[in-house]
Amino acid sequence: MTNTQNSPIDACGLPALDARLKEDLRFLSYPGKDWVPRRAGVTDVTIIGAGMCGMLAWFALRMGGVLNTRVLDRSPEGLEGPWLTYARMETLRSPKELTGPCYRQGPLTFQAWFRAQFGSVAWEALDKIPRPMWMDYLRWYRKALSIPVENGVSVDLVEPEGDLLRLRLSGATSGTALTRKLVLATGRDGTGEQNIPGFVDRLPRRYWAHSADEIDFGALRGKRVAVVGIGASAVDNAAEALEHGAAEVRHLIRRKDMPTINKMMGIGSFGFTAGFADLSDEWRWRFMQYSFATQTPAPHGSTLRVSRHDNAYFHFGKAVTSTTEEDGAVRVRFADGTSYLTDFIILGTGFTINPLSRVEFGEAAGDIQNWQDVYTPPKDEQSADLGRFPYLNPDFSFREKVPGTAPWLKNVYCFNYGASASLGKVSGDIPGVSEGAEWLTRALASTLYAEDVEAHWKGMIDYAKPELDGSEWTATELETSDEAGRVA
DSSP states (O other): OOOOOOOTTTTOOHHHHHHHHHHHHHHTTSSOOOOSOOOTTEEEEEEEOOSHHHHHHHHHHHHTTOOOEEEEESSOTTOOSSTTTTOOOSBOSSOTTOOGGGTTOGGGSHHHHHHHHHHHHHHHHOOSOBHHHHHHHHHHHHHHHTOOEEETEEEEEEEEETTEEEEEEEESSOEEEEEEEEEEOOOTTTTEEEOOOGGGTTSOGGGEEETTSOOOGGGGTTOEEEEEOOSHHHHHHHHHHHHTTOSEEEEEESSSSOOOOOHHHHHOSHHHHHHGGGSOHHHHHHHHHHHHHHOOOOOHHHHHHHHTSTTEEEEESOOEEEEEEETTEEEEEETTSOEEEESEEEEOOOEEEOGGGOGGGGGGGGGBOBGGGTOOOOGGGOOHHHHTSBOOOTTSBOOBSSTTSOGGGGGEEEOSGGGHHHHOSOSSSTTTHHHHHHHHHHHHHHHHHHHTHHHHHHHHHHOOOOSOOSTTOOOOOOOOBOTTSOBO
């Protein structure tokens, strides 16, 4: 039976929810005690990215009393992350009940935010979370917590300076800034870039786009469109093209069969979230490689959004080998020796994980240790893509490939999709992100404390605030006697 019983937050409105959140945080003595010794002109932790992970990391640090922080994002306010830019799905894949970035605070959940506005009946009727609504929720999250995001600021280069990091900034804030620790909360492409297959290298740019590009779908009306891939982004872009009047949309799929089972969904649990990072390299690789090999299918609703159109086609076993311009169109050639003409290609080929592609690290990107530097898998578990993931320390920090070449990398923390091979799905996907933020915050606090241990020791020695002032007791002489019983 569906439970539609009202709770105290049902349809109470956002002001009431905001008040409840503030009261709950006050009960938890938020923000935490400011305990990190300050250094003039130095930020303790700088977070790059003000999407879900970046804002959550800021909140978790503030709960722990790490208050000297900055949050930078190159996007305009309200457009952080992919939700209103290149994400084109109608709804999120994640179940609506997941607590996401709430960090154990009930009033910060999407459910609390939704029910405060629309009530429990609407909540029960809701199937999946509409994508734009998720962004509305994140905007409220930022406002409710008063997160001081600096928008329009890009971090172009990170360089060591003694035991600090110097950030070269451009945009709304330019120049340089010093920080002790840097958190990369930079999302799906946070340690990589768009995966652009070589078969479009010589094809003029007007004939193709990556699914994460800004695409003028209106210009595709009446056009033949080819979509390479069958993952979620490929399917969502195909649907957009169809809904904007494309003459036809053809999925060109290298695989022989449609992926239908989300293997990671089948083993999702707190045990997996908590235990993955402690597994051996062999087991961590095996889990991730199998997930890559079987591929996560596009959501059911997204796939139906394409297939309900009569002019949508799914072509399996069509591995593209080359593309060439031909009479104002594109000739696409396949590994089986066949070809066909299309007007435009959308690459639903995802992102690569490759620290070498990140300009923020400069030449030091080559000093980052990756999985391929550490682990050689069995022949039946090979994966070049997985091998390029950074091999992280348990605290999310990067490791140097050769000891002594770039020790400062331990001050940079990978709180994005690039951490998944080492630590699991705790730094990008909605289900485990709060657990990831808790681990990250604990690790940062531990490191900061250890680095300042002499200051904390001095603080202990110097502390002289008495809790007793002498009025709490009266001293008296003890009447004693010797062994013979005589009063001394």
